[in-house]
Amino acid sequence: MExxxxxxxxxSILAGKPIKVSKEYCCYHLDYLINLMKRHKNFEVIFSSxxxxxxxxxxxxxxxxxxxxxxxxxxxxxxxxxxxxxxxTLYTYYYQLLMSISSYDKDEEIVKEKIxxxxxxxxxxxxxx
Numbered sequence: 001m002e003x004x005x006x007x008x009x010x011x012s013i014l015a016g017k018p019i020k021v022s023k024e025y026c027c028y029h030l031d032y033l034i035n036l037m038k039r040h041k042n043f044e045v046i047f048s049s050x051x052x053x054x055x056x057x058x059x060x061x062x063x064x065x066x067x068x069x070x071x072x073x074x075x076x077x078x079x080x081x082x083x084x085x086x087x088x089t090l091y092t093y094y095y096q097l098l099m100s101i102s103s104y105d106k107d108e109e110i111v112k113e114k115i116x117x118x119x120x121x122x123x124x125x126x127x128x129x
Contacts (some may be wrong), residue, residue, distance in 0.1 A: 009060060013070070013078045030119050034112050036083045045111050048101045063091050 004021040012019040021029075036043050062070045071088045072078035081087060104110060 004026065004042060009072060010062075013072045014106055027119045027122045028063070030115050030122075037108060037112060044106070044108075045115070046106055047111060047114055048105045061094065063087060063094065065091050 005022055006018045006026050008021045011021075033045060037045060059122070060072050064087075066084060066087065069081045072077060072088075079108060098106075
């Protein structure tokens with residue numbers, strides 16, 4: 001929260017170079033995320049953490065079942081695959097992780113409130129409060 005700009009890992013991967021965004025843009029993005037959750041019932045966002053030994057710790061993964069997979073780390077190294085066996089394996093693995101997460105952490109209204117809190121924290125910093 002102390003930074004003026006925030007590292008935008010996914011956009012950095014797509015651009016092939018590090019991308020930083022303002023806190024104001026981050027607020028717009030977070031608000032858009034809430035709107036996506038409202039409009040698309042199959043769009044889920046979950047805040048959770050896993051143990052230090054978790055093999056996929058600190059890796060972002062986007063999976064469209066049976067279609068595509070993008071996995072990336074904080075150093076912006078990424079892989080992309082359309083290979084059905086790889087996609088299905090990781091989808092199954094992450095689905096099992098998802099089922100192990102408490103219903104509290106998966107509750108859509110609670111997640112929206114957490115996102116709104118992030119927006120509020122960013123806005124208060126922008127306004128100097």
